[in-house]
Amino acid sequence: MKKTLILISLLLNIGGSLYAQILECGTKEQNEITQRQNPDALKKRNEFEIFTKKFVHDLRKNKNVKNNALATNYIIPVVFHIYGTTQSGKSVTYDKIVNALNAVNNDFNGLNDDFNSVEPFFQPRRATLNIQFRLAKIDPNGGNTTGVVFHTTKNGYGNGGGYDDQIAADAWDNKKYVNVYIQNDLYNQNIYNNSGVAWYPDINMTNRNTARIVFNGAYLLGNTDKEFSSTLTHEFGHFFNLIHTFEDGCTGTDQVDDTPKEDAKHALSCTPGTNCDGDKVNIENYMGYNGARGCYKMFTRGQVDRMIAAMQHEARITLWQNSNLLATGVYDNQLASIIAPLSLYKENINNNGTFSQINELSLTAGKTFSLSSGKLIQGTHYTLTNFPQGLNPIITINSNSKATLTLEGSAQNHQTNHNILASIQFLPAAFSGGTNNLISDKLNIKFEFIDPYGIFLAKGQPNWMATPSQTWLFFNTEKGDDTSYGFWLFETDKYKLETYGKRLICNPNTRNISRLTKGTEINGSSNFTAPGAYPNQLDIINPSYNDWRGQIGYIGYEYKIDGNTCYGYFKVEPVSGSEGYRITEYAYNTQPGAPIKAGEKDLQSLTSPSNLTSAINNNTIVLNWIDKNTTEDGFYLEKSTNGGTYQLIASLPPNTYTYSDKLINVGITYKYRISAYKGTEKSSYSNETIITAPSDYVDYCKVSAKNTYEYIKSIKLSSFTNTSGADYEGYGNYVSKTISLKSGEQVTTVLTPGFNPSASDEAWTIWIDYNDNKQFENSEIVLKTSLTNKEYTGTFSIPLTAKGTFRMRIIMRYNDISNIPCGYINDGEIEDYTVQIQEQNTTLETPYAYLNGGISKNGFYALWNKVPNASKYEVQLNTSGTWYTVGTSTSYYLYVAKPGSSTQFQFRVKALNSTGESNWSTPVNVTLPLSGPINTKESKFIIAPNPATDQVTFSIPESISNDSRIEIYNNLGQLVRITQQMENYSIQNLPRGTYQVKLISKEKVEDSKHLFLK
Known part of the structure; x- marks a missing residue:
């Protein structure tokens, strides 16, 4: 985490002043962070790079790629998520989103007004992509949508980690929509001039609903000049696998053969010039930085070919399929829709179950309401589903094509567990001509409530500390838009608290964190101070600041919930017996703007163990209890015999929850109690437990x-x-x-x-x-x-x-x-x-066992299809009427050596996990060849399962395993996939049918087989 901290901080330092307009795209850096968190992503990216090169080669040779590949008119559904309608003083509206997306379409299709003014040298390299990005008209739940969703203010989605759960919660299905997040502070660092960031195709991100473009709303068309607003085109290029033209400077590459190198200094701006090799620089290219100064104009043919290859990526291919265009409402622009700018309703900040949003509805494509004034009537013009009790929609008709939707009343139940997706279903009587020609007759509204406000106390984890032996610790609090913090021993005797832009109370005109005493009020008048860029985070201790040295105290912090400022505190104390500091507990007030007093909710440092129980078993009394702490040093267990004085019988290590006492006698009554201790401090005692060993107790013989x-x-x-x-x-x-x-x-x-x-x-x-x-x-x-x-x-x-x-x-x-x-x-x-x-649990699906080559006189490969939730598979043989186990495997195959002298026998397979197992598969007959030399030409290339549905594993000879790849071709002979991933390779996004799979080593076809997808 320290490396991530330094990287992001350096990026922000590059970003310049708070208000200066600068193109600072973090795509390279943030993609690298994501790939470090998921090494498989880098491997798959490298595999797709091989595919792209071959695809582009075939595209240009018109070989194995249909002629219509270039002529295809791609349509891509897009949804914009807006976090704050004012960003750096600029408004973010539905109309500006529409205009911004139109500009992106013009740029991709060469319809920008300066396309024909490209430098003569680069005019032959210009290329366009027949593509239309369209705002979605049907949301994931089948309702009308504008394709623009307005959320409460939030930032930070440009980070390559730490926000994935929030991003996925807000996302629309990544396999159906391109998700664009409009935020003012991309990295949540109080820096508002970073333009955008996007992620390359990555099926893991798509499956997790975190694939995205993040863009600064201050730089939308209408908020800045036309050329700089084309940085949104730049980010869409990244989303479809384009790399910066200046990637890694003079020694790097963008994997495109017709874009000249750049030195990454961007000093040319819009003045023609040469690069490090003396070649002309394509200053007008959308994927560089120079053009943002006023001359963005073009993509090259190589870049367009690369984007066409990206359309085949499993993380992008579903977006432009006709079935998806119909599902998202962008296939036919002639159908009418109900435009409702608001689809997410957040409870008012007064937390009383009311909503003040006003939703201005309008009809498109000539559709009209059946009324020209008045109000629509529930039951006649519409019905409601899942509307919170106490809330009533009021739909006021302003004209035959416009209406206003407001909410009356207050929700009776309005905590976060009452969040719900509700819908208004319009009936034919609401429209002239009924609901015919409407893309959808439904409006979906997501209601989000606020839990009751209060001051909440939480306990710090045992490792929330910085010491000479643990110099960095990243941790999260349990509440807030951004919950990330870091405890840091930056250098000897320099302890810092990294807040990622959030403010702490500091001494005036310094970055020294104030040591608050218990009872100090933390409020809007406190001296909150933001950290500087790396390495100027806020200090707990430094050689010239000693307020915390050896002392316990409180740190006042500021955080946000849905963009609203709230306050809390951390309790900090020295680490016992060592240098360093730890956070033992923290508290926060969830009511926006409401104060909190330092230490007003202090925890007792140790809580007594609870639920102490006793049971006798084989002349042993077994004790069990619940450990209520995470920081104790251990436990003291005490025992009383026949009502006598308690005596200490054991000092137990931390995190213990059971003890067996063997020193007992028949007919004696024993009492037990237990306490936790930390250093010299000791908790109160647990409950007592009493047990008597009965005089007639019969137990196992000694x-x-x-x-x-x-x-x-x-x-x-x-x-x-x-x-x-x-x-x-x-x-x-x-x-x-x-x-x-x-x-x-x-x-x-x-x-x-x-x-x-x-x-x-x-x-x-x-x-x-x-x-x-x-x-x-x-x-x-x-x-x-x-x-x-x-x-x-x-x-x-x-x-x-x-x-x-x-x-x-x-x-x-x-x-x-x-x-x-x-x-x-x-x-x-x-x-x-x-x-x-x-009892045997046969809840697992029964595997299908089969043979597919791999048979010799010395043995054979038993094969089966992998089944959901299985952790391993057991294989049995039947050679003379009796089944016996020959081995287990966690994969889809097991090599079985020849059993004795038998050459004809059966095998079967069952699936297992820790809680269940399947029935045995249908037995498979095996006949080994008679004695003689092994057929060395026998195929050792195995695909399993085959037929397959969602994933396959390729088994290849060990002799070529380090220098090989798999190529998959469809029944038209077109290359559709290249991979070096041999186990659990996903084929779920390939159309069902028959494919030819080739095993390639050193550019030679070693073997090929057919793969059947069902």
Whole structure:
């Protein structure tokens, strides 16, 4: 996080003054941040770069690409999200969005008024893209929309991380709409002159609904000059995979062959000049910076070809399909629609369930209301769905094509959990000619409420500190438009609190954070100070500022909720026993503008443990409790015997929640209590728990052993493992550990002895007390071994009828194969466990098993389709009428060696996860070839599953695995995908049908197979 902090701060330092107009596009830097958070994104981007080069090559050669690829008229649905209708003193309106998008369309299509005045040298390179960006007319829920959504003021969506949840919550489906976010402060750093940022095609972002363009509303057409407003065209270019023409300066590349290099200094502006190689610079190119000074005019042919290739990317291809154009309402511009500028209603700041928005409705394409004045009547002209109780819409007709929508009353329930999407469904009687020719007869309104205001207290996490051993810690508070902070030891004896632009109370005319005393009021009159650009964040300690040195105090902070200013405080104290400082708690007032007093909601530093309980099990009292702290150093457990004085019996480590007391006697009453401690501080006690060991208590027989020379080192039963070592008196009571098994399960068992000093012969016996009569009987022996001086590996079966919780006993005896479960063992050890047996859960989908080559005289590849929620797959063989397990796999295949001398047999597969399993697949017959040389030409290129629906895995020979790629061609011979991703490759956005898949290594086709998508 420190690297991210420094990077963003440097960008802001470059950004210049607060009001200077400057093109500072952060696309490169923010895409790199996103890729660092998701390394798979960079890999996929590199793969698509290979695809793009080949696609463009074929496009120009007219080979394997249909002639209409260039002539295609792409239509792309767009939604604009507006965060504040005033940005840097400029208004952001629906009309300005319409005009701005029209200008983008003109730029892409060469209809800008200066297109024909491009420098003569570059006129032959000019190119246009037949594309129309259209504001969506149908929202994701089927209602009318303007394609422009007005939100409350918010900033920061230009950051490559930290805002993804908010972005996704506001987004419309990224596979259907290009989402453009209009914010004044792209990085939420109190810097208002950054122009825009966009992200290249990335299917992970599309799937998470975070693909986007973020643009400064102060630079929309109408708020700045025409040329600088074309920076929006610049960002749309990024969205369709165009790179800066000056990327990485004279040694970089934008991956386009007809855009000259640039030195990244942008000193030419609109004056023709040459680059570092002496070649002319394309100063008028939309993807550079020079043109923003007054001469943006063109894309090159190479850039247009690259954008056409981007249209094929799985994160962009769904946008322009006809089915999507119909779904978003942009296919036919002749249909009428209901224009409603407001689709999101936020509760008034007085928090009383009322709304004051006024929505001016209008009809398009000649559609008219059936009335020319008056009000529409519910039940006659419209119906309501999901409208909050207490709110009533009033639709006042102003003319036959215009109306005003207001809300009367107040919502009876108006907390955030009552947020709801409501709709007004217009009936035929509302319009002349009914609802015919309307793109939709519905208006959707999203109601957002505010929780009751209050002062809320939260506890800092244990690691919210900066020390010499932890010099940087990024953390988030639980409330606010921007919740990010960082604790920072910048240099020796220089502690800072990074706020990402948010203000803290500081001493006058300094960046030194004030140490507030308890009871100090934090309000709008406090001396709030914003941080400077890196490295001038706000200081807690520096060599000349010592107010905090060794002291506890409070920091007053300012934050925003929906753009409204609120106040809070952090409690800061020195780290015990070390240099450094930590935030132990914080509090905040959610009422905009309302004050808060430092420390008015202080937590007690330690909360007592709760819900202490006791239960007796095998002459052991097992205690459990709830740990209510995160910063304690440990616990003190105390015990009283028969009403006597409490005595400390154990000091336990932090985050403990259970303890077993073996020192008990029949008929004695015990009381227990527990407290938490931190240093010398101690919490109050928990509740008491009282338990008596009954005089007639019947328990399992006692055992002990001499384990001087041998002991149970570890056991593994199914997925359960316990490493114990030599236990006290040769008995390990591990009944607090539960081994989870299934009815009918073949339990894989690994029993490992420990020896001192040398190995000796041991015999193992395992009982499960299935009838729960406190006795281990011979009929309950589930595993018995002969003498061995090595680790034992084997299996035992759980009966299909077994279900419930039982006691298990494991005994290891030196040179003794007897079945005695009780008493003293001369040499060896005993361990007891709890076993929970559940019925088989067949909730997982049954996999489909099959063969697809990969068969030789020595074995074969078992294949199957992967099923949802499975974590692994078990494979069994049937060679002579009995099924047995040969292995498991987390993938879609398993190599199975030839079983003995058998050449004809069956295999089957079932899917498993931690809570369930599938039924067994239909058995597949296998016939291995007779003896003879292995067919070395046999294909080792496997595609599975095949047929497939959403993803496939490619299995390729190891000899070429480091230097290979996959190319996928459709049934027209067109290349549609290139990838080096071999496992779980997504094909969900490819049309259903048959494809040819080629395995390429060193530009040679190694193998090819057909892939069937269903």
